[in-house]
Amino acid sequence: MWIIAQIFINAIIAGSVYALVASGLTFIYATSRIFHLAHGVVILFGAYIFHFVWVEQGLSPALGVLFSILGSVAIGLLMNELVYEQQRKRHAKRLAYLISTIALLMLGTSSIILIFNTSLKSFNIQTTVYRFDQLNITLMQIILIVISCFLLLILSAVVKYTKFGKAMRATSDNDEVASIMGINTRQIRRLSFGIGSLLAAVAGILIGLEFNIDPNMGVYLAIKGFTAMVIGGVGSIGGAIFGAFLVGFFEQIAVWYFGAGWKNSIAFVLLFFFLLLRPRGIFGLKRFR
Amino acid sequence: MLLHIENLSAGYGQLRVLNNVSLSVGVGEMVVLIGPNGAGKSTILKSIFGLTTKMNGQILFDALNITSLPTHSLIEQGIGFVPQGRLIFPTMTVKENLEIGGYLIDHKETLHKSLDYVFGLFSVLKEKQQELAGNLSGGQQQQLAIGRALMMRPKLLMLDEPSLGLSPKLTQEVFHILQKIREEGTTLLIVEQNVRLALSYVDRGHLLSNGKIIFSGTAKELGDEKIMHNAYLS
Numbered sequence: 071m072w073i074i075a076q077i078f079i080n081a082i083i084a085g086s087v088y089a090l091v092a093s094g095l096t097f098i099y100a101t102s103r104i105f106h107l108a109h110g111v112v113i114l115f116g117a118y119i120f121h122f123v124w125v126e127q128g129l130s131p132a133l134g135v136l137f138s139i140l141g142s143v144a145i146g147l148l149m150n151e152l153v154y155e156q157q158r159k160r161h162a163k164r165l166a167y168l169i170s171t172i173a174l175l176m177l178g179t180s181s182i183i184l185i186f187n188t189s190l191k192s193f194n195i196q197t198t199v200y201r202f203d204q205l206n207i208t209l210m211q212i213i214l215i216v217i218s219c220f221l222l223l224i225l226s227a228v229v230k231y232t233k234f235g236k237a238m239r240a241t242s243d244n245d246e247v248a249s250i251m252g253i254n255t256r257q258i259r260r261l262s263f264g265i266g267s268l269l270a271a272v273a274g275i276l277i278g279l280e281f282n283i284d285p286n287m288g289v290y291l292a293i294k295g296f297t298a299m300v301i302g303g304v305g306s307i308g309g310a311i312f313g314a315f316l317v318g319f320f321e322q323i324a325v326w327y328f329g330a331g332w333k334n335s336i337a338f339v340l341l342f343f344f345l346l347l348r349p350r351g352i353f354g355l356k357r358f359r
Numbered sequence: 360m361l362l363h364i365e366n367l368s369a370g371y372g373q374l375r376v377l378n379n380v381s382l383s384v385g386v387g388e389m390v391v392l393i394g395p396n397g398a399g400k401s402t403i404l405k406s407i408f409g410l411t412t413k414m415n416g417q418i419l420f421d422a423l424n425i426t427s428l429p430t431h432s433l434i435e436q437g438i439g440f441v442p443q444g445r446l447i448f449p450t451m452t453v454k455e456n457l458e459i460g461g462y463l464i465d466h467k468e469t470l471h472k473s474l475d476y477v478f479g480l481f482s483v484l485k486e487k488q489q490e491l492a493g494n495l496s497g498g499q500q501q502q503l504a505i506g507r508a509l510m511m512r513p514k515l516l517m518l519d520e521p522s523l524g525l526s527p528k529l530t531q532e533v534f535h536i537l538q539k540i541r542e543e544g545t546t547l548l549i550v551e552q553n554v555r556l557a558l559s560y561v562d563r564g565h566l567l568s569n570g571k572i573i574f575s576g577t578a579k580e581l582g583d584e585k586i587m588h589n590a591y592l593s
Contacts (some may be wrong), residue, residue: 160390161530236451236455236458236459237459237462239448239450239451239455240448240451240459243448243449243450244446244448244453246446247442247446247448248448248459249430250408250410250430250440250442251434251459251460251462251507252430252434252435252462252463253459253462254431295411
């Protein structure tokens with residue numbers, strides 16, 4: 071019985087990080103209709119910059135967080151302005167966006183290897199472990215869950231109640247009509263990339279603190295975020311968050327019953343399963359186009 | 360004259376749709392653009408709203424040259440546009456749709472006044488303000504699309520085929536509403552396929568064929584069989 075409870079706890083820990091990734095991807099997809107797989111690289115940069123500033127330069131962790139967020143947001147915005155918006159100007163097809171995002175993902179991963187080398191980075195943080203009978207959870211993990219839930223709540227409120235949130239949803243529903251209403255849709259896309267990249271930086275920081283960081287992580291995180299998005303129903307932020315926890319849950323089950331080697335492949339299995347049997351996802355209203 | 364178009368040629372990219380079109384709409388008038396499919400009726404509305412490529416000519420609105428103004432400035436100048444096909448935002452509530460219509464309004468109070476104005480015109484929108492727009496019926500969605508454009512309290516409201524996909528009864532209702540909006544002082548420029556019905560409401564009309572205006576006159580003059588016959592069958 072305690073095994074299931076422990077799996078559940080671990081799933082929530084992993085899921086809350088994936089939820090940050092998936093909701094960022096959803097934000098970006100909603101306004102730009104781009105499956106921004108290069109988001110994985112934005113997360114990586116967030117994690118590496120944080121490690122560089124705090125561990126390698128020995129500066130304060132707060133400064134690390136600040137530089138990490140600034141760096142990730144800058145990279146996300148640059149990807150949008152220098153690549154996607156240029157393609158949009160030339161009326162690119164969807165496939166063209168997909169190819170360029172994969173190119174950005176590979177380019178970014180290679181840059182990380184060149185700048186920070188391939189070695190595994192870790193923070194070696196001492197944290198209190200709480201034990202309840204046979205269950206374990208660390209203080210760091212509790213902080214991670216709280217930060218993630220807090221950000222997701224703020225995000226949901228922004229989308230639901232603010233003028234920007236409404237403009238974002240209108241752009242997502244129909245960007246041509248949104249611009250007829252006087253909404254600057256390019257500005258809205260820019261803001262979505264900014265917010266998505268900010269969430270990516272936070273995800274990167276949390277992953278670094280809880281697990282370790284290596285350059286291959288970007289690809290897997292992008293795929294897991296994408297899977298969570300498909301499971302929840304593409305375009306729905308609530309759905310993406312739910313999907314993220316589901317990915318986390320299946321991953322932990324795979325690790326427990328089949329071994330740690332299966333951790334990263336379970337997302338692909340889920341993705342395949344949903345694309346085949348329920349492409350519009352659990353909460354998706356619209357057909358996945 | 361509220362709107363004055365002079366020798367306008369416009370289209371999409373390299374494609375030229377309108378050829379030297381000139382027309383004007385007076386304050387408080389209700390004017391219809393009619394003609395066969397592909398004549399360029401919608402392109403005129405889109406050109407006024409800055410959604411086409413202009414090759415030559417100019418558009419004056421309230422004596423201001425608006426030929427190359429961006430969309431948001433046109434809205435601020437007092438032009439409203441209801442695009443073809445009841446393009447509401449389906450996953451947002453009725454009220455949110457209207458709020459987006461008033462996106463360029465900065466003062467909360469002005470926004471509330473506009474909401475009250477639209478709710479006064481369309482009681483069904485007031486009743487269903489918390490419902491998702493995608494769940495409304497076709498006629499209600501058209502009311503929402505019109506109401507959304509009225510949020511900015513435009514001087515000129517342009518509608519692209521408001522009757523498209525509506526039953527004859529609902530079409531009648533939509534025109535009744537347009538009549539009411541007009542009586543409150545809004546100038547209307549409408550593209551309509553339902554010629555008979557439109558002519559029974561409007562003051563004047565322009566008949567288009569192949570990107571040119573081939574006849575302009577009062578509703579009565581346009582009712583003449585011969586003119587119509589020539590336009591639609593030539």
